[in-house]
Amino acid sequence: MQSISLLNQLIDALKCLPGVGNKSAQRMAYQLLDSNRQGAIQLSNILKEAMENIGNCSVCRDYSEQAVCQLCANTRRDASTLCIVESPSDVLAIESTASFHGLFFVLLGQLSPLDGIGPEEIGMSVLANKLSDGVVKEIIVATSSTIEGEATAHYIAQLAHKNDPNIKVTRLAQGVPLGGELGYLDQSTLALSIANRNTLDF
Amino acid sequence: MQSISLLNQLIDALKCLPGVGNKSAQRMAYQLLDSNRQGAIQLSNILKEAMENIGNCSVCRDYSEQAVCQLCANTRRDASTLCIVESPSDVLAIESTASFHGLFFVLLGQLSPLDGIGPEEIGMSVLANKLSDGVVKEIIVATSSTIEGEATAHYIAQLAHKNDPNIKVTRLAQGVPLGGELGYLDQSTLALSIANRNTLDF
Numbered sequence: 001m002q003s004i005s006l007l008n009q010l011i012d013a014l015k016c017l018p019g020v021g022n023k024s025a026q027r028m029a030y031q032l033l034d035s036n037r038q039g040a041i042q043l044s045n046i047l048k049e050a051m052e053n054i055g056n057c058s059v060c061r062d063y064s065e066q067a068v069c070q071l072c073a074n075t076r077r078d079a080s081t082l083c084i085v086e087s088p089s090d091v092l093a094i095e096s097t098a099s100f101h102g103l104f105f106v107l108l109g110q111l112s113p114l115d116g117i118g119p120e121e122i123g124m125s126v127l128a129n130k131l132s133d134g135v136v137k138e139i140i141v142a143t144s145s146t147i148e149g150e151a152t153a154h155y156i157a158q159l160a161h162k163n164d165p166n167i168k169v170t171r172l173a174q175g176v177p178l179g180g181e182l183g184y185l186d187q188s189t190l191a192l193s194i195a196n197r198n199t200l201d202f
Numbered sequence: 203m204q205s206i207s208l209l210n211q212l213i214d215a216l217k218c219l220p221g222v223g224n225k226s227a228q229r230m231a232y233q234l235l236d237s238n239r240q241g242a243i244q245l246s247n248i249l250k251e252a253m254e255n256i257g258n259c260s261v262c263r264d265y266s267e268q269a270v271c272q273l274c275a276n277t278r279r280d281a282s283t284l285c286i287v288e289s290p291s292d293v294l295a296i297e298s299t300a301s302f303h304g305l306f307f308v309l310l311g312q313l314s315p316l317d318g319i320g321p322e323e324i325g326m327s328v329l330a331n332k333l334s335d336g337v338v339k340e341i342i343v344a345t346s347s348t349i350e351g352e353a354t355a356h357y358i359a360q361l362a363h364k365n366d367p368n369i370k371v372t373r374l375a376q377g378v379p380l381g382g383e384l385g386y387l388d389q390s391t392l393a394l395s396i397a398n399r400n401t402l403d404f
Contacts, residue, residue: 006267010252016241017219018233024221029252030291031220033265037253039218044253047246050212050231051239063235065208089232 007033059130061106061123063088071095071104078102080137082130084156086110086144094142102140105130110148111155122152124159131163138168145174209235261332263308263325265290273297273306280304282339284332286358288312288346296344304342307332312350313357324354326361333365340370347376 004012007029014025032040056062057069064070071077071091081102085091091104107122119125130136139160143149157169175193176185185193209231216227234242258264259271266272273279273293283304287293293306309324321327332338341362345351359371377395378387387395 005272006248006252006256007265009248013241013245013248016234016238016245017230019226019229026291026294027221028219030289030294032218032249032253033256034289036218039215040249040253043215043218044246044249046208046211046215047234047242047249050208051234051242051246054208054235063209070207087232087236089228092228092232 056106056108060104061108061126062091062104079135081140082136082138083140083142084127085142086149086152090142100140102138107143107152110143110146111152112148119155124155127156128159128163131160131167134164136167138170140170140172142172258308258310262306263310263328264293264306281337283342284338284340285342285344286329287344288351288354292344302342304340309345309354312345312348313354314350321357326357329358330361330365333362333369336366338369340372342372342374344374 010029011022011025014020014028015022017025020028050065053065054063055065057064057072058067059072060069062069062071066073078101081100082105083094083100083102084105084107085094086107086109088106088108091106094100094104105123105127109117109122111117111119111122139156141153141156143152143156153171160167160169173196174189175196176182176189182190212231213224213227216222216230217224219227222230252267255267256265257267259266259274260269261274262271264271264273268275280303283302284307285296285302285304286307286309287296288309288311290308290310293308296302296306307325307329311319311324313319313321313324341358343355343358345354345358355373362369362371375398376391377398378384378391384392
């Protein structure tokens with residue numbers, strides 16, 4: 001019986017990457033062996049270090065290798081505005097717009113009682129604790145525009161209101177995306193964009 | 203000054219993979235952290251082991267972690283037919299057709315005097331040594347259909363003929379690919395496919 005060659009083990013292991021099937025994994029394995037062994041060894045080291053050392057920030061629950069992440073530790077951010085997102089990749093997406101200067105809170109999920117994901121799993125006690133000091137004046141609830149996302153947003157709004165009746169709770173605007181053609185847009189989004197229409201200044 | 207976070211180092215390192223840009227690297231990093239840390243650590247281990255231990259087979263120059271690769275060590279392969287290819291990935295491509303049962307020889311390049319790649323760099327002395335025992339009766343030269351590939355094929359044919367005037371040297375058939383539409387085919391390939399036309403049996 002032949003043992004599985006190291007090359008085939010490598011091709012198999014590369015398939016754990018999202019979007020990488022057999023063909024791409026083969027191409028990656030051969031190209032790394034052909035011309036970038038140094039880069040591959042570096043990737044191996046960082047991969048292991050990252051998987052073992054990246055945990056969650058104790059304040060905002062974003063990924064971080066420190067107890068408090070760089071965003072939360074940054075005193076130049078506006079601590080009075082808190083943006084609540086579902087996942088760490090949402091933080092990256094919003095940060096890349098460079099149009100938000102407040103702090104984040106990551107739910108790491110959505111309320112979904114059927115899957116056993118209740119308020120505790122999405123960090124509601126951590127959030128309540130964070131809100132209790134009265135620093136946050138506005139919460140932007142940037143959860144997905146799905147049934148679970150809306151339910152989560154509603155729950156958070158109630159929690160925030162119970163904690164401080166004067167807190168402002170907002171939700172991301174919904175409407176036509178930039179570059180979007182009306183013919184390709186679904187009816188519900190279009191209906192929302194009509195209902196929430198803005199006045200043109202001139 | 204902020205140091206580069208481990209997450210950003212991971213995203214950077216993932217970009218050494220072919221076909222992976224910034225967006226894909228971000229998606230990979232987050233997905234591995236979210237849901238497959240175990241797979242990522244396994245990938246890290248195999249990546250390092252493969253890069254450090256995979257060398258070239260001393261007989262055919264294909265990638266192998268042993269001195270002699272599994273194909274060369276397999277006594278059930280037809281040792282009288284030798285297929286000569288440019289790179290280890292070509293071996294995989296031909297093996298996947300399951301229509302060749304001989305042995306391989308990997309050039310690890312093409313003759314290209316201007317780039318300093320001469321006969322020694324593409325293993326011609328190893329090949330001459332392999333041919334000297336008279337076991338090989340046919341050589342299939344499966345180099346690319348480029349100028350360098352053709353020059354390499356020519357050189358190999360001469361070397362083989364000098365070693366054994368009775369050896370058969372063949373080249374892969376050229377013509378219309380399966381599923382190919384004539385309208386999309388280049389003129390040279392079409393001209394070749396006419397010159398090399400086959401008789402239809404009925």
